[in-house]
Amino acid sequence: MSILRGVVQIxxxxxxxxxxGVSAIVCLYVASTYSNSPLIFSVTTGLVGGLTIFLFDxxxxxxxxxxxxxxxxxxxxxxxxxxxAFYSNLIARTNVRIGFMGKSGLRFLTDFADVDAVGEENKxxxxxxxxxxxxxxxxxxxxxxxxxxxxxxDDVKRMIQKLRENLGSSGSNLEVLYYQFQPSFSVFxxxxxxxxxxxxxxxxxxxxxxxVSDAKGKVAQSYIEFFEGxxxxxxxx
Numbered sequence: 001m002s003i004l005r006g007v008v009q010i011x012x013x014x015x016x017x018x019x020x021g022v023s024a025i026v027c028l029y030v031a032s033t034y035s036n037s038p039l040i041f042s043v044t045t046g047l048v049g050g051l052t053i054f055l056f057d058x059x060x061x062x063x064x065x066x067x068x069x070x071x072x073x074x075x076x077x078x079x080x081x082x083x084x085a086f087y088s089n090l091i092a093r094t095n096v097r098i099g100f101m102g103k104s105g106l107r108f109l110t111d112f113a114d115v116d117a118v119g120e121e122n123k124x125x126x127x128x129x130x131x132x133x134x135x136x137x138x139x140x141x142x143x144x145x146x147x148x149x150x151x152x153x154d155d156v157k158r159m160i161q162k163l164r165e166n167l168g169s170s171g172s173n174l175e176v177l178y179y180q181f182q183p184s185f186s187v188f189x190x191x192x193x194x195x196x197x198x199x200x201x202x203x204x205x206x207x208x209x210x211x212v213s214d215a216k217g218k219v220a221q222s223y224i225e226f227f228e229g230x231x232x233x234x235x236x237x
Contacts, residue, residue, distance in 0.1 A: 073217030078195065078210045084111055084121075090190050091124040094133055098125075099189035101138040101179075101227055103145060103199065104152040109159045115166045126163065129173045138230060141178040177235035186210075187223045194220035 078086065091098065091112060100108060114122040129135055137160075142153050164171040188195040194217075197210030213220040 073214035073220065075193070075212040075214060078197075078212060080209065087188075088112065088121055088124050090193060091128055094128055094190040095131070096133065096191050097189065098128060098133055098135040099138070099187065099224075099227055100136070101188075101230075102186040103140050103183045104149045104156050105137055105139050106152040106156050106159075109156060109163075113159060113163050115162055126166065129163075129167055129170050132170075133173065135174050136231065137174075137176040138227060138235060139176065139178050140183040141180050141236075144180065144182050177231060177237060179230050179235045185223075187227055189215070189224060189227065192216075194223060196220070196223045 088111075102108070109125070112122060112124040113126055115126055117123050120127060125135060139156070140149070142150050145153070160174070160176055164174060167174065183199050185196060185198050192215045194213050194215050195210050196213070196219075197208055200208060211219075215221070215224060
């Protein structure tokens with residue numbers, strides 16, 4: 001299945017089912033037209049109308065699902081980035097890699113890297129590191145942050161240091177670099193799931209919506225490639 005210039009290329013099986021449905025509609029309509037029985041006429045007319053609506057609805061629904069989902073492996077959207085339960089479950093299922101690119105990262109660390117917390121919910125990153133997940137933070141350099149975010153840098157560094165101290169040998173799984181430009185978007189990579197969205201000047205990043213995509217998607221790939229490019233050459237310790 002492919003999409004060229006916004007036109008959905010429908011698989012043959014879908015076309016076959018649609019044609020069968022149309023043929024059934026025609027047969028029912030002919031039967032009702034030439035039947036002398038009012039009962040048969042009313043029943044077949046109802047079936048014709050119902051089947052027509054059903055086929056049309058399914059065809060439109062299929063087209064929308066392809067355009068919105070399969071075309072670029074879009075899984076869904078988040079109304080805000082403040083959905084702790086969603087991120088918590090995602091981190092808990094992650095086995096290989098986590099990449100975070102954002103402003104200061106303080107809220108994310110506070111939510112999921114609290115080494116003094118009693119329950120697991122606030123220790124998701126700590127537990128992930130202990131089971132061998134590689135975690136990389138790509139954060140904005142202080143000079144590119146707004147004043148409110150800039151004031152969080154020291155807290156972030158203290159939390160990261162405390163996290164490393166509690167990890168022991170697993171501390172090598174945690175890396176942090178700083179990029180040298182104004183933060184305009186955020187990226188969260190957890191194995192094959194990528195979440196990305198914009199950072200609007202003067203607004204809380206947690207309040208802005210995000211797109212959830214499979215890493216196979218072209219848009220998601222562009223964010224992953226940018227993350228990796230900055231990690232290799234554009235960021236500093």
